[in-house]
Amino acid sequence: xxxxxxxxxxxxxxxxxxxxxxxxxxxxxxxxxxxxxxxxxxxxxxxxxxxxxxxxxxxxxxxxxxxxxxxxxxxxxxxxxxxxxxxxxxxxxxxxxxxxxxxxxxxxxxxxxxxxxxxxxxxxxxxxxxxxxxxxxxxxxxxxxxxxxxxxxxxxxxxxxxxxxxxxxxxxxxxxxxxxxxxxxxxxxxxxxxxxxxxxxxxxxxxxxxxxxxxxxxxxxxxxxxxxxxxxxxxxxxxxxxxxxxxxxxxxxxxxxxxxxxxxxxxxxxxxxxxxxxx
Amino acid sequence: xxxxxxxxxxxxxxxxxxxxxxxxxxxxxxxxxxxxxxxxxxxxxxxxxxxxxxxxxxxxxxxxxxxxxxxxxxxxxxxxxxxxxxxxxxxxxxxxxxxxxxxxxxxxxxxxxxxxxxxxxxxxxxxxxxxxxxxxxxxxxxxxxxxxxxxxxxxxxxxxxxxxxxxxxxxxxxxxxxxxxxxxxxxxxxxxxxxxxxxxxxxxxxxxxxxxxxxxxxxxxxxxxxxxxxxxxxxxxxxxxxxxxxxxxxxxxxxxxxxxxxxxxxxxxxxxxxxxxxxxxxxxxxxxxxxxxxxxxxxxxxxxx
Numbered sequence: 001x002x003x004x005x006x007x008x009x010x011x012x013x014x015x016x017x018x019x020x021x022x023x024x025x026x027x028x029x030x031x032x033x034x035x036x037x038x039x040x041x042x043x044x045x046x047x048x049x050x051x052x053x054x055x056x057x058x059x060x061x062x063x064x065x066x067x068x069x070x071x072x073x074x075x076x077x078x079x080x081x082x083x084x085x086x087x088x089x090x091x092x093x094x095x096x097x098x099x100x101x102x103x104x105x106x107x108x109x110x111x112x113x114x115x116x117x118x119x120x121x122x123x124x125x126x127x128x129x130x131x132x133x134x135x136x137x138x139x140x141x142x143x144x145x146x147x148x149x150x151x152x153x154x155x156x157x158x159x160x161x162x163x164x165x166x167x168x169x170x171x172x173x174x175x176x177x178x179x180x181x182x183x184x185x186x187x188x189x190x191x192x193x194x195x196x197x198x199x200x201x202x203x204x205x206x207x208x209x210x211x212x213x214x215x216x217x218x219x220x221x222x223x224x225x226x227x228x229x230x231x232x233x234x235x236x237x238x239x240x241x242x243x244x245x246x247x248x249x250x251x252x253x254x255x256x257x258x259x260x261x262x263x264x265x266x267x268x269x270x271x272x273x274x275x276x277x278x279x
Numbered sequence: 280x281x282x283x284x285x286x287x288x289x290x291x292x293x294x295x296x297x298x299x300x301x302x303x304x305x306x307x308x309x310x311x312x313x314x315x316x317x318x319x320x321x322x323x324x325x326x327x328x329x330x331x332x333x334x335x336x337x338x339x340x341x342x343x344x345x346x347x348x349x350x351x352x353x354x355x356x357x358x359x360x361x362x363x364x365x366x367x368x369x370x371x372x373x374x375x376x377x378x379x380x381x382x383x384x385x386x387x388x389x390x391x392x393x394x395x396x397x398x399x400x401x402x403x404x405x406x407x408x409x410x411x412x413x414x415x416x417x418x419x420x421x422x423x424x425x426x427x428x429x430x431x432x433x434x435x436x437x438x439x440x441x442x443x444x445x446x447x448x449x450x451x452x453x454x455x456x457x458x459x460x461x462x463x464x465x466x467x468x469x470x471x472x473x474x475x476x477x478x479x480x481x482x483x484x485x486x487x488x489x490x491x492x493x494x495x496x497x498x499x500x501x502x503x504x505x506x507x508x509x510x511x512x513x514x515x516x517x518x519x520x521x522x523x524x525x526x527x528x529x530x531x532x533x534x535x536x537x538x539x540x541x542x543x544x545x546x547x548x549x550x551x552x553x554x555x556x557x558x559x560x561x562x563x564x565x566x567x568x569x570x571x572x573x574x575x576x577x578x579x580x581x582x583x584x
Binding site for chain 1: 328329332335336337338339352353355358359362364366367370371372373374375376379382383384387388389401427
């Protein structure tokens, strides 16, 4: 417990946490605005020329998206993309700081049991993620009510699937902190870890989607399309989509993928840290 | 709580660290006694830092073991209450204040946060407590490191090159502090390559070279064992007359014309000069110093391997 307190103190006594929080909340506003425009022009009131000649699967997906439950989940979990990225970066920084500022020595002198240190970091990072999720959700809930009401749609906030999406979004925030810590232990260089994680998070996700889609259509192996859900960022999206949309796996597949990533990176990282010489 | 060591003896036995290419530490064994300041000496690259890090469970030994009060560092229930260590000058987050740096450690070690302020007071950093670490001078960083080591009021102190970056006043301060702490019965192990400083500070020395033990024991014993003998330096306008009066003392001349005599004491030289009526302008007993002994003992051991 005192280790977790120590880790919180580490986060609290530097500037990083509030810079990240401000960044995440600033981008939340942007993301909500983009999502609102997207829903308005893309789903609720699309211009006629956009829907003309649309393939039937896509039209089906579109009408599924227009359901209040799907809409509400989508809007309430706005900001997830950047929020998760910041939580991951914070996780990375809590670990790589120890090497960057050479405080690993001090930390491991106070606590020779290194696994306990990593667990404390995971706990502190997870709580930071959940706090960010709470603040984010406290902002998106009223904003979603206002937006959907102005669109003439009754928000489905009380719906079990929407509540589930909101809670799973919280889980995503916590798990991404763990993924960040796992990445930080694997790649000790602060710059190296940060850049690798951001590239994989942004470009990597898109690249995998494109490659998978191209391969799927070339080889005509439909199952191949599901490979993209193994990417953690798409998995968290899937987990919080509320309803099952056509052409997508179930939400819990996303949750499993995400937990898998957090466990695997954390486990490998912890094993490495236990045996690594600190000098 | 509990399991705070009562006896601060450090025992290193057969400690070995093999890196890919280099055997940094090679079958090293020594004992460090409580209540004394022990200087841990060796040329750069001798394996001092690796040894200290193995004692502290930061580097895992290839073979051998190290215990503090009979317990491995990793098995100490409250390590910071037993052992304080200062390993490198720049070991705090640049953007964190000195006080917060210490409070983070207090939290992890289960010590009250008030210990942070007490430790800052002890090392004279109270005025800079709320300043960020990046604004600290090298000397202030070294003091902060000592403050961190003292948080748990430990029986054992291990310091790696603590004099680095300190000004003469800071070195004097540290020497007094370490001697006071040893006087309270604590074990103080200090690595250094500053031999003149060690001769003033240390009661015992452990000298290593190329990862192996070269000598250990009280400073005077080590200097005695090394076989370097003392000499007497004398300056006189009539050196030949003095040499004739001394009869049998081995001599040599320094570049500026002084005689260096071995096998005689300063008293004998003075008496001989008086009876021979030779004027003496300077008469000094030169003891072999730690530096001389150190260079003799470590000569021929490659520093860079």
